[in-house]
Amino acid sequence: MRIPPLFIALLAFSVFAGMSLWRSRDLQLDRQPPPQDRVVITAPVLLALYGGDRFLAANLETMRLAATGMQYGQTDTGYLVRAQQVVAQLNACHEDNYYMANGLLSWGGAVSEGNQVLRAAVRCRSWDFVPAFFYGVNLAFFQRDIPEAQRMLEIGAQRSAENAAGLRKLAVVLQAKTFADEQLALNYLSQQRDGAHDPKLREMLDMRVVRLQGLISLREAQRSFESKSGPLVRLEQLVESGLLSSIPEDPLRLGYELRDGQIILKKIKIAGMEELP
Template sequence: MSRQNLGYLLLALLGFILFFSASHWRTNTPMPASAAIEGRVVIAAPVLLVLFGGDRFLAANLETMRLAATGVDWGLADTDYLVRAQQVVAELNPCHEDNYYLANGLLTWGGAYREGREVLRRASVCRFWDEYPPFFYGFNKFFFERDVTVAATYLEKAASRATLNAAGFRKLAIMLKAEQIEDERLALEFLQSERDQASDSKLKVMLDKRVQRLRGLVVLRDAQRRFEARVGKPLAEPEQLIEEGLLSAFPEDPLQLGYEFINKRFVLKKMKVAGVEE
């Protein structure tokens, strides 16, 4: 091996040793007790405008890059800093796409829901062509506040702007309204009406599956009422409906989720996501 090639080999070996040592040190370095860094400065929007020669778009872009790079330490977000920084960006340019995405992910779902909601609201108004700000706003409005009216309004707004996702957004808005109707027969009538009025074939198929699913719940509850009227005592187990001849078989759910018998009452079984169940 030539002396030059040997030198390259030794240099590469030295680089690997340095990399391995640094990685080992980083792995064994304990995480700080607090991820918050005091003294982070967020420059006010008017000052940034002056610094960038009145170009609010450039100021918003650079401030977004700065907060994206410095807003998270050791895998944890500095929420106070992000709230202040993202509000400044929204003031400079409410249309900024990265800012509303970061606000939804780091603020809304990071413990600062109201501040993240305001960034999304501004983006919904400014980005009149974009379906996602009103979708995020509407979904979060229901998830965090259970405000069905506002949530459905924004989901419909998202649907009116969407192309591929329009049916899904409208279906979600309709289902939120249907779930607020306690009487299952009235809820079924509402869903059937929405299905029959739908002009979007994809939406019609989605709603038809929900109609069949809810119709199964109506069948189960009707059978339970007849059982209790006949026997004179509450239904103890769902199988008693078949044993008494009130049902030949349990209704099938087209969504493959099924039904549950909880607290002596049939309910629609819902998909459960770890960490977000009520």
């Protein structure tokens, strides 16, 4: 019996579609972490490969790492650290690079490494207030270096007449509150997410927003707990006391920790890079 070609084509398509659906489901269930040994080409080699055009090399590398820095819903932070620092060496003025470094590294657990890219952008982009603003907020929120944060905000104010008043007001608030206002930090990070044009970047920044929301919930519960029961010793006490149903889940899978009496975001540890200035 002769089988019609259309039937064969439909059968083949059905098999292909079924295998594709099964494979995608299998990948979703596995959620394997991205590889940690990916190669990043050094700046001198990239410069040679692109005919000495450092701007072209920086542009193409930024596009590549934006497309490959996240797999299975997880960010390959070690890879991004190395790749974005290479881009900063090629062109410290690159706007997309410093924007991603702040959102994906500084607010993704690699604070010092992300701030290193921001410092280079502050020096290079003498007309742009945004890198100084990002860096100043990070200095205040993560490192509690208020004098240096205020200096960065003043640099930003001098570069933008339109935003000068707001930046100087924030510097005053930092002095008064030492940026303990987590809601201010959440608003800042949410603005970065909402301003991202790339859907993939917006998705990655949203994970940082959720992570910070978890920190805010924990700190609110800590304040309530300590007003009645004294100093918090373990995060689990917040659940045991009934203030929280569970410890908030960190979408970056780093979590939270209690250090010196304060709940903070856990930082990622990258061999040989933990103590970068």
